[in-house]
Structures are given as structure tokens and as C-alpha cells.
Amino acid sequence: GEGSEEKTFEPEFAHQVFREDETIYGYSEDLSVDILCAPNTFEPRFVDVTYGEKVRSSLNPADDIRANLNAWFPEAGTTTTKEAFLKRAEETKEMEIPGDGGKIIAEWDGEGEEESGLRYSVRQFEFKESERETVGRWHDNVEPFVAFYIDAASKIDKSDGRWLWFVLIAQKKDNLKRWATCGFSTVYQFYAHPFQRRLRISQVLVLPPYQRKGFGAKLLDAVRVYAQMQDKEEGKEIADITVEDPTDQLQRLRDVRDCVAATENEGIVQAVKTAARLAFAATTSSANGDPLVDDRKQKLKRAQSALRLPKLCYDTNFKKDLKICEPQAKRVWEALLFVWAKQCGAPNEGIVADAFRTNVLNRLKKKHMASLGKGEDDVGSKRIRDTEDGFIMCKGGGEGERVEIEDVVATENEKKNINNNNNNNRKGGEEEHHHRHNQSDDDDRGDDERPKDPAEALADLFHECLQNLSYLSTIVKM
Numbered sequence: 008g009e010g011s012e013e014k015t016f017e018p019e020f021a022h023q024v025f026r027e028d029e030t031i032y033g034y035s036e037d038l039s040v041d042i043l044c045a046p047n048t049f050e051p052r053f054v055d056v057t058y059g060e061k062v063r064s065s066l067n068p069a070d071d072i073r074a075n076l077n078a079w080f081p082e083a084g085t086t087t088t089k090e091a092f093l094k095r096a097e098e099t100k101e102m103e104i105p106g107d108g109g110k111i112i113a114e115w116d117g118e119g120e121e122e123s124g125l126r127y128s129v130r131q132f133e134f135k136e137s138e139r140e141t142v143g144r145w146h147d148n149v150e151p152f153v154a155f156y157i158d159a160a161s162k163i164d165k166s167d168g169r170w171l172w173f174v175l176i177a178q179k180k181d182n183l184k185r186w187a188t189c190g191f192s193t194v195y196q197f198y199a200h201p202f203q204r205r206l207r208i209s210q211v212l213v214l215p216p217y218q219r220k221g222f223g224a225k226l227l228d229a230v231r232v233y234a235q236m237q238d239k240e241e242g243k244e245i246a247d248i249t250v251e252d253p254t255d256q257l258q259r260l261r262d263v264r265d266c267v268a269a270t271e272n273e274g275i276v277q278a279v280k281t282a283a284r285l286a287f288a289a290t291t292s293s294a295n296g297d298p299l300v301d302d303r304k305q306k307l308k309r310a311q312s313a314l315r316l317p318k319l320c321y322d323t324n325f326k327k328d329l330k331i332c333e334p335q336a337k338r339v340w341e342a343l344l345f346v347w348a349k350q351c352g353a354p355n356e357g358i359v360a361d362a363f364r365t366n367v368l369n370r371l372k373k374k375h376m377a378s379l380g381k382g383e384d385d386v387g388s389k390r391i392r393d394t395e396d397g398f399i400m401c402k403g404g405g406e407g408e409r410v411e412i413e414d415v416v417a418t419e420n421e422k423k424n425i426n427n428n429n430n431n432n433r434k435g436g437e438e439e440h441h442h443r444h445n446q447s448d449d450d451d452r453g454d455d456e457r458p459k460d461p462a463e464a465l466a467d468l469f470h471e472c473l474q475n476l477s478y479l480s481t482i483v484k485m
Contacts, residue, residue, distance in 0.1 A: 083144070113232060282344065
């Protein structure tokens with residue numbers, strides 16, 4: 008919660024702070040743990056623990072709640088009494104933003120009645136040695152919240168010097184010294200050949216009271232704007248932006264922001280329209296005037312080639328202008344082709360539609376199937392069929408990483424059942440979007456269900472991809 012503003016919010020996860028099963032042992036049912044923080048730097052902080060009874064066994068002692076929290080929250084900023092907390096919060100309620108206010112990347116005014124008195128900004132900070140006690144300490148206080156909202160979060164090593172910190176801040180327009188930390192993103196700078204840096208977004212967190220206001224998008228956009236700003240400084244150019252092991256939610260947001268940015272780029276819009284036009288032209292014209300020689304197969308190949316992301320467009324528009332890395336650029340390109348086809352009322356069946364689907368499949372195969380040590384041809388599109396139940400899939404980390412798919416050879420019986428049907432896409436943007444959770448071995452699957460073979464795993468990835476495209480086509484306009 009937050010002191011004076013009384014914005015209280017619940018944690019989403021507790022397994023990283025308390026027990027694996029998110030319980031605390033040894034207290035009566037009326038146990039209540041409140042963490043009070045000042046809204047600006049989240050310091051001072053007070054941990055308020057109240058309960059009726061506590062287990063008094065030396066053999067099985069009750070969990071030490073404060074010790075568990077201290078493993079995440081720095082003790083330096085935690086007061087021992089509520090009175091001390093209130094006194095210090097009052098003393099520090101008007102203060103300058105640390106690090107000289109950072110570098111303002113974006114600014115906008117709050118909308119609606121309750122927010123009209125607020126000014127928001129995303130500011131970029133670095134963890135300089137000289138600011139260890141100001142910016143560094145502020146980050147120490149805010150960082151523990153990732154444990155409650157990001158599954159498998161870990162602290163960053165600030166001494167590395169290559170981390171960037173983007174913070175979303177709300178200020179009162181009539182008194183800019185009254186401000187609050189609303190969310191943040193941590194970004195790591197890698198070396199990129201020959202003289203560049205590559206940014207990797209590591210964490211994005213908007214605190215619950217500030218969610219559902221489009222602020223996650225503002226944080227993602229700010230990283231792009233920062234990267235574009237660097238191009239103007241000699242020798243500081245940024246190659247592109249990647250995201251470390253994004254959650255489904257973050258990837259969805261990233262798809263939307265990148266697609267919107269791409270539709271505002273004239274070069275990309277022209278390239279998409281040209282590709283669509285060429286693909287249709289390739290299926291109507293005949294290469295050598297002999298319709299028998301120039302059969303469907305060749306038309307399909309020509310359409311496929313017309314629909315590929317052109318290298319020049321990737322290099323200049325996606326990478327140089329928008330800092331979108333290659334695996335993500337391919338996703339965005341597919342989405343824009345799909346959006347444009349929908350807007351033009353292009354048919355769902357036919358050679359061009361098949362060429363599009365085949366390109367999507369080939370991209371998914373390249374990305375996910377290499378881990379099986381199989382060539383692309385081993386997972387033929389002919390074997391893809393609709394599956395209702397899931398499959399086993401462990402998510403790899405990082406951008407463009409392999410997804411491991413458990414390789415189970417289909418039994419003879421199963422092979423016979425597989426339809427020769429590769430037009431099995433689920434169409435219809437109206438259909439409800441449901442997330443597939445990555446299943447783990449101890450999932451409640453029945454004994455008779457075995458893990459799927461790679462072709463079925465690919466089918467699931469393909470359906471997920473098409474659902475995502477349908478979703479994007481309802482949001483993005485070209």
C-alpha cells in the first residue's frame with residue numbers, strides 16, 4: 008500500500024518471498040501483513056504484521072515474516088515503528104526526483120476527472136557510482152515488487168553499469184515535488200557488432216493502481232524512443248531491441264505496439280501493399296504462357312516468395328527506423344499482411360492464402376523445430392491437424408530461442424488417423440481468445456493422453472499464431 012494516498016493493492020505471487028505454496032506457517036487465521044511505503048521513492052517503509060496467536064514450538068517455529076521480506080526489501084529503508092514511518096514519510100513527501108530527474112523520454116497529462124491534475128512522464132536513469140545513494144537506493148526500494156508480480160523474477164546486478172532504468176512517474180501539476188513511482192522497465196545493453204549496442208528489455212512492471220491505463224505501452228514505446236534518440240549521438244547507435252523471455256501478456260503488448268509503429272512507417276506500409284499485390288499477380292499470370300507447365304505448385308512458390316519480408320525493408324524500416332529485431336520483425340510483417348488482407352476483403356482460400364499460411368508454418372518450423380534435430384521437411388504441413396488437448400512444451404529464454412517440444416513418435420494407429428489436411432486454420436477473429444498455458448509434466452492430464460508428436464505441437468503453435476493475428480487485425484488499422 009502507499010502511505011498518504013491510501014492506494015492499496017494485493018500481491019499476485021508470494022511463492023518467491025514465502026513458501027512455495029504461497030502460505031505462511033504458524034499464525035492464527037486473522038494474520039495480516041501490510042507493507043506501507045511512501046509513494047515517491049517507496050522509502051520509508053514499514054512492515055505491519057498483526058495476528059491473534061502464533062505457534063510457540065521450538066521444533067516447528069512459525070515462519071519469520073519480517074526476515075522473509077528483508078531478503079527482498081532493504082533493511083535500510085524499513086522503519087521499526089509505525090510512528091517513525093509516518094514521521095519520515097511526512098518529512099520526505101516533497102522531494103526532487105533522484106538523479107536530477109533523469110532524462111525525460113515522454114511526457115503527457117493525465118486524462119479524465121481524477122487524473123486531470125496529474126502529469127505523467129517516463130524518465131531514463133542509469134546506475135552511476137555517484138548516484139548509488141540516490142537513484143541506486145530508490146531502485147533498491149522499488150525492485151522487490153517484481154517478486155510479487157513477475158513469476159521467477161530476480162534482482163539485477165546494478166554494479167554491472169550496463170543497465171538502463173525507465174521509470175513511470177506521476178506528478179501533481181500544482182506541486183511537482185509531490186510525485187509517485189507508478190511502474191518501471193529495466194533494460195540491459197549488449198554489445199552488437201561492429202560498433203553498436205543491442206537493448207534487451209528484462210522487466211516491465213506497472214503497479215496495480217496504475218494498470219489498465221495504457222502505461223505498459225508507454226514504457227515499451229519509451230524504450231524505442233530512447234533507442235531512436237541515441238542514433239543522433241555519434242557512436243551511440245542502437246542496433247535493435249529484444250525482450251527477454253516475455254510473458255504472453257508482454258508479447259501481446261509488444262506485438263500491438265510494434266504493429267502500430269510499423270503502420271506509421273511509410274516504407275513498411277508500401278512494402279506490405281506491394282507484397283500483397285505481387286502475390287496476387289503471381290497467381291493470375293502465367294510464367295511462360297503454357298498453363299499446363301505453370302501449375303499450381305509454381306504459382307504457390309511465386310506467391311510465397313512475393314509475401315516474404317524484403318531484406319531492404321527489414322534493414323532500413325524495421326531495424327534502423329523502429330529498432331525491431333529480426334524474429335519480431337517477421338511476426339509484425341505477417342500481422343500487417345494479415346491486417347491488410349482482412350481490410351481488402353481478400354479470400355480466405357486460394358493460392359495466396361495458402362502461400363501465406365505456408366510461410367507462417369515455415370517460420371514456426373525454423374524457430375521451434377530445430378531443437379528436435381529434424382529438418383524442416385520432417386514435420387510436413389500435411390500431417391498437421393487440429394488438436395483440442397495440449398502438448399508438452401517448455402519455454403526457452405531470450406529472443407528467437409528454441410522452444411523444446413517433447414518428441415514422441417506417433418504410434419502406427421495414430422499415424423493412420425492423421426488427416427491429409429493442411430488447410431486446417433482456425434479462422435474468425437470473433438472467436439474468443441484463450442491463452443494456452445505451457446503444460447508441465449505434473450499437469451492433470453489423463454493417463455490415456457500421451458504428449459503430442461511434433462506435427463501436432465506445430466499445429467498448436469500455428470493456431471495460436473493465427474488467433475494472435477485475428478486479435479491484432481481488430482486493433483491495428485492500416
